[in-house]
Every structure is written in C-alpha cells, then in structure tokens.
Amino acid sequence: RVLFSFPVTVSNPVEKVAYLVVFHILFVLFVWTYWKSVFTLPIQPGKKFHMSYADQERYENEERPEVQRQILADIARKLPVYTRTGNGGIRFCDRCQLIKPDRCHHCSVCAMCVLKMDHHCPWVNNCIGFSNYKFFLLFLAYSLLYCLYIAATVFKYFIKYWTGELTNGRSKFHILFLLFVAIMFFVSLMFLFGYHCWLVSRNRSTLEAFSAPVFQNGPDKNGFNLGFVKNLQQVFGEEKKLWLLPIASSQGDGHFFPMRALSEARNPLLTNEEQWEEDGIDEEPQGSGEASSLAIERET
Numbered sequence: 001r002v003l004f005s006f007p008v009t010v011s012n013p014v015e016k017v018a019y020l021v022v023f024h025i026l027f028v029l030f031v032w033t034y035w036k037s038v039f040t041l042p043i044q045p046g047k048k049f050h051m052s053y054a055d056q057e058r059y060e061n062e063e064r065p066e067v068q069r070q071i072l073a074d075i076a077r078k079l080p081v082y083t084r085t086g087n088g089g090i091r092f093c094d095r096c097q098l099i100k101p102d103r104c105h106h107c108s109v110c111a112m113c114v115l116k117m118d119h120h121c122p123w124v125n126n127c128i129g130f131s132n133y134k135f136f137l138l139f140l141a142y143s144l145l146y147c148l149y150i151a152a153t154v155f156k157y158f159i160k161y162w163t164g165e166l167t168n169g170r171s172k173f174h175i176l177f178l179l180f181v182a183i184m185f186f187v188s189l190m191f192l193f194g195y196h197c198w199l200v201s202r203n204r205s206t207l208e209a210f211s212a213p214v215f216q217n218g219p220d221k222n223g224f225n226l227g228f229v230k231n232l233q234q235v236f237g238e239e240k241k242l243w244l245l246p247i248a249s250s251q252g253d254g255h256f257f258p259m260r261a262l263s264e265a266r267n268p269l270l271t272n273e274e275q276w277e278e279d280g281i282d283e284e285p286q287g288s289g290e291a292s293s294l295a296i297e298r299e300t
Helices: 013-039 053-061 065-076 133-163 169-202 206-210 228-236 273-282 288-294
Strands: 105-107 112-114 119-121 126-128
Touching: 013 126, 013 133, 053 065, 133 169, 133 228, 169 228
Parallel strands: none
Antiparallel strands: 105 112, 119 126
16 A cells, blocks of 8 residues: 555645646556566467477487487478577477577476567566567566656655654654655666666577577677667567557567578578578588587477
C-alpha cells in the first residue's frame, strides 16, 4: 500500500488532476510492461532446425565422431546459420536435439533453446529473448520513471519533515521509507537500464557481451552491429509510434538476423535459400585437416 500511494495535497485542483493523470499513466504502463515481460513466453526454434526422427536415430546410433560431425554438417548446410562454436563447429544442442539458429542459446532454467536469448531474469521469472526483450526494456524504463516520479513528489514532504513542519510521527516514517525505497530502486534500475541501452546501441545481447559470437572467420563482437538507428529498429521496429508501447514490433522472426558486410557474414535476409545451399556445398570440408572445424557444441 505504501509503495503505490504518496501524499499529494495541493490547493490548485488543476495541478492535483495533473498529478493523478501522470501517476496513473506511469502506473498503467509499468504494470502493462511487467505483465508482457512475465507472460510473453520465449520462442523456441522452428521445426526445420530440429532433427528428424531418422536423422536423430542415425546420429545417436553412430559411434564415430567424424561421422556424427558429417551428419550435422549435412543438416546445417540447408539452414541459414552463420555463427559457429569457439572452434568453428556446428552449434548443436544435444538436449533439444536441434541445430541452434544464430544468437539462440539453451536456457537451463526454462529447459529449452530460446531465440536470441539475452538472460534469464529472476525479476520477471522468465527468460528474456527475442519475444519479450522490447517489453523488458520498456519495463525497466517505466519502472525508472515511476520511481523518479514517486521520489520527486515525496521529496518536498521530506524537506518539511527535515525542517520540523510535520508533526505526525507515523507520516514521517512513511515519507522516509517511501523516499528511501524509490531512490534505492531508481539508482539500481538506472545502471541496469543504462547497460541494456548500451547493448541495444551495439546490437548485442548480454551473453554476446561476455562472449563474442563466432563466425566462419573467427569471433567478432560487432558482427551484428548495423549502426545505431538500425540497431534500434531491430528491437523496436520501424514504426516509431509503437516504440514506447508494449506491443510486439521487433524486426524478423528471431531465426535470422542481418549482419555486417563481412566476408564471413552474408546477410540471410538478402539471399535466397538456393544461394545458401550452393555456398554450403562449396564450404564442405575436405580431408581430415578440416574435420575439427565441425566439432559439436555440447551444452551439458
């Protein structure tokens, strides 16, 4: 009750209405974005990234590692995947039995692979990824504004308490507690929100900030960096009127992401599937010297 109420005693009725309108707008947006962050389920990779029953049986019954690598290579050749493991191998999840799309990772808490996984957030008890990353950012932003508004409206009563104008002991405790909680959450949210703004400006996830994505020519922390404006559009979409609303507007479907114009990072959104298959055939390893580049990523 204390967290969602604050003393506003102004003589001007217009000013009082303005206080209440701003408060309720921030409160509705805060609850709305929190709801969307919690109940928007993370998206798993599509069926074409999963192993068929025949391939899975062939893969599991095969004891020779080099043949297992070749099986994964044959499957991945027809898929638009460009990132690799640290040693250049196919990114494969042995628990979900699928070839992982770019920027997809396995969440041990959710027990599934999540498209463009950022992190598993204990605040919302949900995995933050492609489906709800925009909602999570808006939740942080509106929480920040909400705490700032509470602190600003309570601060003048704190000054009155400090100067001895307030005599009610119980109201003094409420004012001190509410101001302390609002400032404490504001400071913590400011750092967290600032960090994620920096990630969005570089088009990175939290996982990619700690471990750069690996392409065919090696790791590149800026592999998905398209420039500030396009990076924002990747998360919030091209319709600017939807940026501040918790409505799904992110670009793509979470399986394919535009990349910088590097020799190892061709844009899957600008190439057709036939061209990818031709490139995949040309890149097929020859000889035992390149067999290690198809090592399997096992997340256990």
